[in-house]
Amino acid sequence: MANGILVAAEVSGGAVAPISLEVLGAARRLADQNGEPVQAAVIGSGVEGLAKELIAHGADHVFVVDEPALAKYSCDGFVAAMEKVNAAASPSAILMGQSDMGRDLGPRLAFRLGSTAAMDCLSVSAPGGKLIAERPCYGGNARANFSFNTSPAVVTIRSKAQEPLARDDSRQGQVTKVDAGIDAAAIRDKITGHQEVAEEGIRLEDAEVIVAGGRGIGSAEGFAVLEELAKALGGAVGATRAACDNGWRPVSEQIGLTGKIVGPTLYFAVGISGASQHMAGCSGAKNIVAINKDPEAIIFKSSRFGIVDDYKKVLPALVEACRKLRA
Amino acid sequence: MPLHIIACVKQVPDPEAPASSFRVDEAAKKVIAAAGVAPVISQFDALAVEAALRIKDAAADTKVTVVSLGPEGARDVIKHSLAMGADEGVLLTDGAFEGDSYTTALALSKAIEKIGDYNLVLCGRQATDWDAGVVGYGIAELLGVASVSLAKAVTIQDGKVVVERVLMEGYDTVEAPLPALVTVSNELGEPRYPKLQQIMMAARKQVTVWGAGDIGFASSGVRANLERLFQPVSEVECEVVEGETPDEAAQKLAQRLRDQKII
Numbered sequence: 001m002a003n004g005i006l007v008a009a010e011v012s013g014g015a016v017a018p019i020s021l022e023v024l025g026a027a028r029r030l031a032d033q034n035g036e037p038v039q040a041a042v043i044g045s046g047v048e049g050l051a052k053e054l055i056a057h058g059a060d061h062v063f064v065v066d067e068p069a070l071a072k073y074s075c076d077g078f079v080a081a082m083e084k085v086n087a088a089a090s091p092s093a094i095l096m097g098q099s100d101m102g103r104d105l106g107p108r109l110a111f112r113l114g115s116t117a118a119m120d121c122l123s124v125s126a127p128g129g130k131l132i133a134e135r136p137c138y139g140g141n142a143r144a145n146f147s148f149n150t151s152p153a154v155v156t157i158r159s160k161a162q163e164p165l166a167r168d169d170s171r172q173g174q175v176t177k178v179d180a181g182i183d184a185a186a187i188r189d190k191i192t193g194h195q196e197v198a199e200e201g202i203r204l205e206d207a208e209v210i211v212a213g214g215r216g217i218g219s220a221e222g223f224a225v226l227e228e229l230a231k232a233l234g235g236a237v238g239a240t241r242a243a244c245d246n247g248w249r250p251v252s253e254q255i256g257l258t259g260k261i262v263g264p265t266l267y268f269a270v271g272i273s274g275a276s277q278h279m280a281g282c283s284g285a286k287n288i289v290a291i292n293k294d295p296e297a298i299i300f301k302s303s304r305f306g307i308v309d310d311y312k313k314v315l316p317a318l319v320e321a322c323r324k325l326r327a
Numbered sequence: 328m329p330l331h332i333i334a335c336v337k338q339v340p341d342p343e344a345p346a347s348s349f350r351v352d353e354a355a356k357k358v359i360a361a362a363g364v365a366p367v368i369s370q371f372d373a374l375a376v377e378a379a380l381r382i383k384d385a386a387a388d389t390k391v392t393v394v395s396l397g398p399e400g401a402r403d404v405i406k407h408s409l410a411m412g413a414d415e416g417v418l419l420t421d422g423a424f425e426g427d428s429y430t431t432a433l434a435l436s437k438a439i440e441k442i443g444d445y446n447l448v449l450c451g452r453q454a455t456d457w458d459a460g461v462v463g464y465g466i467a468e469l470l471g472v473a474s475v476s477l478a479k480a481v482t483i484q485d486g487k488v489v490v491e492r493v494l495m496e497g498y499d500t501v502e503a504p505l506p507a508l509v510t511v512s513n514e515l516g517e518p519r520y521p522k523l524q525q526i527m528m529a530a531r532k533q534v535t536v537w538g539a540g541d542i543g544f545a546s547s548g549v550r551a552n553l554e555r556l557f558q559p560v561s562e563v564e565c566e567v568v569e570g571e572t573p574d575e576a577a578q579k580l581a582q583r584l585r586d587q588k589i590i
Contacts, residue, residue: 110461137459145554302563
């Protein structure tokens with residue numbers, strides 16, 4: 001792994017996405033195991049100023065691809081840009097976040113480079129110089145460790161699985177501009193519209209307290225008391241895929257393998273059995289409290305506190321008690 | 328213009344099987360199939376078939392072919408897709424196909440090239456066994472066609488595929504010229520459930536079976552090695568809070584959370 005680790009950073013709202021800083025942290029720790037450099041790529045239009053952010057968070061060398069045709073994400077455009085950066089950086093591995101960009105860019109880039117990808121990994125290590133990526137599979141019921149025969153392997157890292165480095169503005173690094181010459185007309189996948197789903201209140205990813213409900217809530221109306229508890233604790237409401245698929249809650253509140261990944265201090269799992277596909281989204285929570293009438297529910301195995309009872313009986317009193325304690 | 332859509336489907340262990348029945352053979356690096364639980368079509372792949380059929384509902388001269396790579400038993404997920412309304416099925420079965428995401432994508436891309444004359448390839452966003460999320464994109468790259476991922480809606484308009492692509496916050500509308508490959512996410516909705524009459528009709532349909540030689544598959548070997556497969560252990564000890572009444576339990580819980588400085 002002589003050429004170091006390349007991180008493909010993601011730009012979100014004009015800044016480096018938080019997940020990319022976590023990936024940089026993982027890359028730095030990985031590279032330091034073998035005394036290697038961390039390189040980073042930032043792709044977009046008007047993104048050159050972000051290079052110093054990446055250096056302050058652990059990059060030794062930043063490659064900037066700053067072209068108008070890359071103002072919006074496209075698979076064709078970003079794969080082509082990363083191909084150019086890869087040629088300049090020749091890394092042994094490429095890391096990126098398991099995000100809107102990483103999910104799409106990672107595997108296609110890997111195949112373009114004659115390699116392969118391990119997606120949604122929790123960690124990367126290099127015992128004896130051999131890259132190992134650890135990822136959940138079977139809906140989180142199992143974990144798999146993969147090594148690679150081709151290079152660079154592309155590894156995407158799950159949100160909140162790795163810690164970013166503390167910002168250090170005194171860190172020094174090199175910045176190289178890469179001219180990828182991306183022609184907008186050659187990009188086949190084009191974004192023609194965008195619909196933002198306005199989230200009321202606190203973003204799930206930022207919430208310190210989440211009150212999540214599952215199949216056991218039974219109806220859209222049943223969530224009212226969960227909303228009250230969230231309000232009493234200054235938190236946000238989340239839901240399982242089953243609750244969203246039933247139309248009880250908007251998809252934007254879905255937590256799990258195919259939804260959001262959250263890491264609050266306190267996570268109430270109400271009427272949630274604890275299927276691994278859901279746990280994949282909330283296993284980063286510091287404290288899980290389960291409220292479920294089924295004492296055998298697997299959720300209790302991941303929970304620090306639990307009440308075995310019908311949520312309809314427990315939650316109103318819990319809302320009241322929390323209001324009093326916080327008053 | 329008649330359309331030809333190819334949907335790739337995989338047979339997986341039923342993810343609804345109780346978590347307590349989940350076992351891993353660490354030495355063999357394999358999941359032990361839960362006794363008495365029949366394998367099913369991967370949920371997102373059923374949605375890929377559903378997305379194809381919604382296009383067919385809107386344009387009747389659309390042909391839908393399903394392809395599955397797996398053991399002989401994977402014929403069942405092809406039959407399921409045919410019963411949903413797909414027109415033709417191809418089963419790729421050969422020991423040579425066993426490998427990793429790369430060998431799977433290679434075999435499927437070779438089969439798709441052999442089927443030929445396709446306008447759109449649809450795949451699930453990931454299979455619910457390995458959750459790899461690689462094969463669809465790999466097929467697109469090997470075929471050299473445009474790809475759009477994580478669709479919650481797929482339509483054909485003016486010879487282009489128009490996809491609503493799910494994002495963390497909201498969605499993008501993305502267009503790509505045909506032929507293209509699209510991966511489908513759960514936000515698409517529910518797949519249709521086959522009716523008895525369709526199941527009986529599907530049972531009589533022929534499924535084409537191809538091995539490595541039929542599709543010109545020659546792999547240079549796997550690109551990823553499974554080094555270890557194991558079940559993670561949870562270290563959490565659950566403190567069950569009890570009370571004479573639900574009210575009392577709730578108050579005690581709130582107090583415990585306060586004692587621990589969690590709230």
